[in-house]
Each structure stands twice: as C-alpha cells, then as structure tokens.
Amino acid sequence: MINRGNLPGGFAGTNSGTITDCYCIYKSGRKNSKLGFCGKNTGEIRTSFLNFRGSLTDLYNGKGNSSDKEIRKEADAALLGFDTADIWTYSNDRYRLRFIDDKWSTDEKKPRENKRILIKNTEAFFKFVSAVNDLDERLMGAYIMLSSDIDCGGRLLSPIGASFQGGFRGVFDGGSHTIKNFRIAGDDIGNYGLFGYLRGAVVNLSIDGRVQGDGNVGSLCGYNGGLISCCGSVAEVRGSGDKLQMGGLVGCNEGIIKKSYVAVSVHGAVVPLVPIGVVAAGIALMGTVGFMVIPAAKAVDQIYAPVEPDRNQIIVPPSEEPVSSGDDKADPSGPMNRLSFRFDETLHIDPSTGDCFINFSNPSYSSNKIVIRLESSDDRTLMAQSGAVEPGHGLKHLELTDAGYDKINSGIRSGYIVLKAYRNEDDSRSMLDTELPVHIVIE
Amino acid sequence: MSRQIYTSPSAKKKHILGISLIVILLALIAGTVIYSLNVRYKPPEHDVRAQKGLPKVDENYLFGRIESDYGYRFFMAGNLFRQEDGSVNIYFTNPAGSEVDLMVEIYDDSSGELLFRSGLLYPAEYVDNLPPLGKYENEYRDILVKVYALEKDDHTSAGTTKLRLALQPW
Numbered sequence: 001m002i003n004r005g006n007l008p009g010g011f012a013g014t015n016s017g018t019i020t021d022c023y024c025i026y027k028s029g030r031k032n033s034k035l036g037f038c039g040k041n042t043g044e045i046r047t048s049f050l051n052f053r054g055s056l057t058d059l060y061n062g063k064g065n066s067s068d069k070e071i072r073k074e075a076d077a078a079l080l081g082f083d084t085a086d087i088w089t090y091s092n093d094r095y096r097l098r099f100i101d102d103k104w105s106t107d108e109k110k111p112r113e114n115k116r117i118l119i120k121n122t123e124a125f126f127k128f129v130s131a132v133n134d135l136d137e138r139l140m141g142a143y144i145m146l147s148s149d150i151d152c153g154g155r156l157l158s159p160i161g162a163s164f165q166g167g168f169r170g171v172f173d174g175g176s177h178t179i180k181n182f183r184i185a186g187d188d189i190g191n192y193g194l195f196g197y198l199r200g201a202v203v204n205l206s207i208d209g210r211v212q213g214d215g216n217v218g219s220l221c222g223y224n225g226g227l228i229s230c231c232g233s234v235a236e237v238r239g240s241g242d243k244l245q246m247g248g249l250v251g252c253n254e255g256i257i258k259k260s261y262v263a264v265s266v267h268g269a270v271v272p273l274v275p276i277g278v279v280a281a282g283i284a285l286m287g288t289v290g291f292m293v294i295p296a297a298k299a300v301d302q303i304y305a306p307v308e309p310d311r312n313q314i315i316v317p318p319s320e321e322p323v324s325s326g327d328d329k330a331d332p333s334g335p336m337n338r339l340s341f342r343f344d345e346t347l348h349i350d351p352s353t354g355d356c357f358i359n360f361s362n363p364s365y366s367s368n369k370i371v372i373r374l375e376s377s378d379d380r381t382l383m384a385q386s387g388a389v390e391p392g393h394g395l396k397h398l399e400l401t402d403a404g405y406d407k408i409n410s411g412i413r414s415g416y417i418v419l420k421a422y423r424n425e426d427d428s429r430s431m432l433d434t435e436l437p438v439h440i441v442i443e
Numbered sequence: 444m445s446r447q448i449y450t451s452p453s454a455k456k457k458h459i460l461g462i463s464l465i466v467i468l469l470a471l472i473a474g475t476v477i478y479s480l481n482v483r484y485k486p487p488e489h490d491v492r493a494q495k496g497l498p499k500v501d502e503n504y505l506f507g508r509i510e511s512d513y514g515y516r517f518f519m520a521g522n523l524f525r526q527e528d529g530s531v532n533i534y535f536t537n538p539a540g541s542e543v544d545l546m547v548e549i550y551d552d553s554s555g556e557l558l559f560r561s562g563l564l565y566p567a568e569y570v571d572n573l574p575p576l577g578k579y580e581n582e583y584r585d586i587l588v589k590v591y592a593l594e595k596d597d598h599t600s601a602g603t604t605k606l607r608l609a610l611q612p613w
Binding site: 025098099101104176180206208232234235236261263302303304305306307422427428429431432 | 445446447448449450451452484486487512513514546591593597598599600601602603
C-alpha cells in the first residue's frame with residue numbers, strides 16, 4: 001500500500017463506526033511499518049486484528065480494547081471474546097485465526113426472490129455500474145445479486161456511486177462470488193473504491209482489484225455509511241494527497257463492518273518498479289558489454305594475438321607528422337616494407353615517475369602500427385615497452401619496467417629502440433624489427 | 444475451496460511476469476557476457492599429432508630448411524603429395540633452438556579454400572602429415588602454404604611466411 005498523506009490503516013483509514021469480527025493481513029517489505037488495523041479510530045473495534053508478517057501486531061478483544069495478548073491456542077481466542085463456535089476457526093499449528101469458511105455468509109438484508117435483480121455476467125455488471133453512476137433510481141436502491149464471478153479484465157471503472165447524492169443505497173449481494181481484475185483510479189479528491197460512497201449494504205462479496213485515488217480510498221469502499229458484511233478483499237491500494245484517508249478495505253467508515261477481511265499486499269505496488277529498474281540497468285549493461293564485444297568479435301578467427309593500442313597514444317596533427325618522401329606511403333597493390341617514424345635520439349628519463357620521453361610519431365599514411373621497445377645496450381634487457389602506436393598517432397613517453405629501473409640505477413646510459421611493425425588489418429608482423437641506438441639521459 | 448484467499452492471482456501473475464522478465468534479462472546478460480568472453484582471442488591449440496625431434500622423411504620428398512624474412516626458420520617438404528586417405532605428407536618441423544612457435548595452413552591458391560591446417564608446434568617438434576579439413580577432389584592443385592610464427596610469451600605475430608607450391612594427387 002503506498003500512501004503519501006495521513007497514516008493509513010490496514011483495514012480502515014478512519015473509523016467512527018463499528019467494526020466487529022474483522023481481520024487484516026498486511027504484508028509489507030518495510031520492516032518498521034507503523035501500519036495499524038485502523039489509521040485513526042474514534043469508534044468501536046471488537047474481536048478484530050491486524051496480522052503483520054505472521055504476527056498479530058494490533059489486536060482488539062471482545063470488549064473493544066486494544067490487547068497485547070497473544071493467541072497461541074484456541075482457548076486464548078475464546079478468552080479474548082472471539083466466537084470460535086460460529087465465526088472463527090483457529091489453526092493450532094500456525095497460530096492462525098480465520099473465519100469458519102462454510103459459515104462465512106450472511107442472510108442479512110435478504111429480500112423476497114422476486115425483488116432481486118440478478119447480474120449474471122461481466123457485461124451486465126458494467127451496465128449496472130454505469131446505470132448507478134447515471135443516477136438510475138431503480139438500481140440505486142435495488143437488491144442486486146451476483147450469480148457468477150465477474151472478471152473485469154483489467155478495465156478501468158468508475159467507483160459505483162462516487163458521491164453522497166449518487167451513493168448506492170440498495171443491497172449488493174455478491175452471492176459468495178468474486179469481482180476481480182478491476183481498476184479504480186483518479187486524481188481528484190473523492191471516494192475511491194469499488195463502491196465510492198456506500199449508503200446501503202454490500203454482503204457476501206470477494207474482490208480482487210487495484211484502487212488509487214485521493215480522499216477516501218479503500219479497495220471495497222471509499223466511504224462506508226451503511227453495512228459491509230462477509231466481504232473479503234485482496235487489495236492493491238494507493239493513495240496520495242493531504243486529505244487522504246486510506247484503508248485496505250475502507251477509507252472512511254462511519255457505518256458497520258462485520259465479518260470481513262482484507263489481505264493487503266505491496267507486491268503489486270513494487271513489482272512494476274523493479275523490472276523497470278532492472279530492465280534499464282540490464283539494457284545499460286548489455287550496451288556496455290556489446291560495445292566491448294563488437295571490437296573483440298573480429299578476433300575470433302585471428303591466429304595472432306591482437307596488439308593492443310597504447311592507452312597513452314595521442315593524435316598527431318598532420319602538420320607535425322614526419323615528412324614523407326613519397327616512397328614510403330602505403331601501396332595497396334603490394335606489400336609494405338618501409339617504415340616511417342620520428343623520435344628523439346636522446347631519451348630523457350625521469351626516475352621519479354619512470355617516464356622515458358621519446359616523442360615518437362607514426363604518420364597517418366602508414367599501414368603499420370608500431371610497438372616500441374627500449375632495450376639495454378649490454379644484455380638487451382627490456383627496459384620499457386609501449387602498446388601499439390597507430391597511424392596518425394604519437395607517443396610522448398614510455399614507462400620504465402622494474403628491470404629498466406635496475407638498469408638505470410646500475411648506470412646504463414645507452415640502449416636500443418626496437419620498433420616492431422604490425423599490419424593494421426590482421427596484426428601480423430610486416431617486417432623485421434628495426435633497431436636504432438639511443439643515448440639515455442637521467443633528468 | 445475456501446473463499447478466503449490472501450494473494451491476488453492477478454498480482455501474482457504480474458509478480459510472476461516480473462520475475463520471468465528479470466530471469467530472461469539476466470539470462471540475456473549472462474549470455475552476452477559469456478559470448479563476449481568466448482569471442483576474445485584464443486591462441487591456437489597445440490597440435491596433438493606433434494612429435495619430438497626430426498621426422499624420418501621418405502626418400503621421394505625434397506625436405507629442406509626455409510629461412511623466413513623475420514629471422515626464424517623451419518623445415519618442410521618442398522613437394523607435397525596427397526595420400527590415399529586424403530591427407531598430405533608435409534614433414535613440417537619447428538627446429539630445436541627456435542624462439543617462436545609455428546603453425547601451417549595450406550590453401551587452394553585458386554579458390555582460397557583452406558585445405559589443411561596444423562596446430563601449434565613448439566620448438567623441436569614436427570608433424571608428418573596433415574589430415575584434410577573436408578572432402579576434396581583428388582587432383583593437382585596450386586596451393587599457398589602459410590607459415591605463422593607466434594611469439595612464445597604473448598602469441599603476437601613474429602611474422603607470416605607464404606610459399607606457393609603444388610599439391611600432387613594420389
């Protein structure tokens with residue numbers, strides 16, 4: 001149940017009438033929910049309770065007092081005034097108090113046979129709703145009886161008799177049937193429930209629906225000024241607004257409610273949000289993975305390991321590229337066995353950062369990517385190595401390896417720059433290594 | 444059956460739908476991740492037929508050393524003959540002292556079809572012959588032999604050598 005107003009009640013938002021022999025099962029994901037049987041009670045509540053996540057957290061005994069007694073056996077229930085002969089049944093192994101199912105119906109308000117109007121199917125029910133909301137006097141005060149379950153198919157309905165003037169004042173006998181899959185929703189302050197403003201009676205009816213509104217909001221009835229008896233509801237109820245009085249079964253009760261229950265679940269309120277969040281996260285993740293996969297996909301049939309680009313390579317403006325002699329430009333008609341590059345012949349090394357400044361450029365017209373190695377002049381120990389510097393890119397510095405640090409510290413001041421050239425299209429070597437001697441200066 | 448039910452069937456359907464959606468989504472994500480892992484580079488596998496040392500070459504074959512342009516060398520037969528079972532005798536050898544791993548592929552030079560392929564050979568290993576990758580007509584073919592050299596530590600390229608030869612029929 002989502003409420004953005006006054007404190008809701010699991011069974012009724014506010015009560016100034018009489019509630020007897022009723023219960024509410026409230027399942028909430030929030031551990032510290034302060035939900036009570038009734039949000040605000042100035043009337044009478046007897047032999048009723050709120051079952052929150054398996055525990056009785058709000059219990060009223062037969063005298064109408066709030067009780068902190070536990071019911072762990074049938075005798076406890078009887079002691080507290082619960083009628084275990086005709087109304088309640090107790091399950092010892094689960095500490096559960098429920099209505100005796102085959103006694104859970106009422107003949108209260110039953111008229112003569114020929115005074116009943118039967119609703120046999122969904123279409124007839126919709127017509128009834130429309131007729132009452134069109135202020136059809138004949139139906140507004142009639143004895144209506146369901147002869148079958150009604151499946152509204154998710155249809156958005158208007159509350160039956162939403163206002164005092166239009167409130168249903170007859171008897172709606174569900175005949176122990178169920179009205180399910182209905183939706184009631186509205187933004188204006190009003191009376192929201194299957195019945196908006198009830199002046200008559202609703203008996204022997206089970207409902208399964210979703211109600212959302214502002215004002216008096218309850219699954220069965222927004223405002224009850226009449227009688228509700230032997231009714232049950234599996235509700236998803238939402239409300240908002242400063243004037244909100246929201247309860248699982250009834251928003252505001254000034255009438256009589258007997259032998260009825262409501263099972264309020266927040267699952268229906270949460271599930272639409274979770275998949276949306278998960279879907280959004282999943283799409284983002286799949287997009288990221290897909291972005292990673294697509295470049296890698298071409299490597300499936302590759303014999304050679306790909307030569308990864310150096311993460312420090314920078315784009316070299318054409319004006320700063322090595323000048324081509326014309327011979328070394330890529331010739332698509334044949335193999336490329338020339339290499340163009342530029343770098344400093346004296347390498348400056350900053351031992352504090354391990355940066356080995358080289359200022360290397362690979363021209364954009366090259367068909368090779370180049371890996372740069374710095375090897376010591378004595379035993380060709382690898383002192384530093386780059387990733388691939390792609391055509392049109394350059395590299396300011398290499399990073400010394402641990403062995404490179406050792407060589408520097410041992411006094412080595414000369415080495416070889418070894419250039420390994422790989423074809424752009426398949427990472428195969430395009431030529432023998434190119435080696436050039438360099439001087440090393442420590443800054 | 445009791446009239447008192449405590450779970451909304453419609454909400455339960457939505458719940459099941461929501462859970463199903465999450466499960467499907469997680470399966471898709473897992474599949475994408477697994478696929479992405481599988482499409483990453485995998486080095487060629489070692490040839491299970493590889494033998495140590497030098498091959499005993501039939502006297503009818505011209506077995507010799509080939510120096511690549513990349514500093515490595517290998518040995519193989521210069522005249523290739525198909526065998527009755529469709530395989531080809533090649534005596535492809537990665538000599539001892541080599542600093543690279545080698546593998547060889549043989550393509551039909553006209554159609555570009557891959558006919559034979561070895562696994563990876565470590566230094567001082569050889570394969571006598573290669574089985575066919577499919578069913579081919581027993582006929583003369585111009586072939587392109589590609590020898591791939593891979594650096595031992597990271598399987599990057601150490602150079603590809605290409606030879607144009609002939610495949611004689613059985």
